[in-house]
Amino acid sequence: MTKRNIIIVAGIAVIILAFVVARSYRRPHDAGNDMLPVAVVPFEIHNGWGYKVNVDGHTYIYQDIIPGVPGNRVFSSKEHALRVGQAVAAKLTQNKIPSVSRQELIAMQIPEAQ
DSSP, X not given: OOHHHHHHHHHHHHHHHHXXXXXXXXXXXXXXXXXXXXXXXXXXXXXXXXXXXXXXXXXXXXXXXXXXXXXXXXXSSHHHHHHHHHHHHHHHXXXXXXXXXXXXXXXXXXXXXX
């Protein structure tokens, strides 16, 4: 084996060793550590309520009407807006499309959906 081949083999061995050591010291993946903070903030609007879903302190979803219901209706209470906002935020954190159907609103006992 020539000196050049020995250097190449040694270099490859060092790269493989570095890769193995780096993988063994890496922390196991924890989705909770990778997630940005998500918060639901209800707000008063036009004789009713809406909600915002904030991600890392920035508004990601601004919902000033009830989603999944025809027309421009607002939630009658802060609690209803918060309940739906939390459901939307949960979908968002589960990597699902953050939409809400009329059937889901009825299941959440949102009176404006009926």
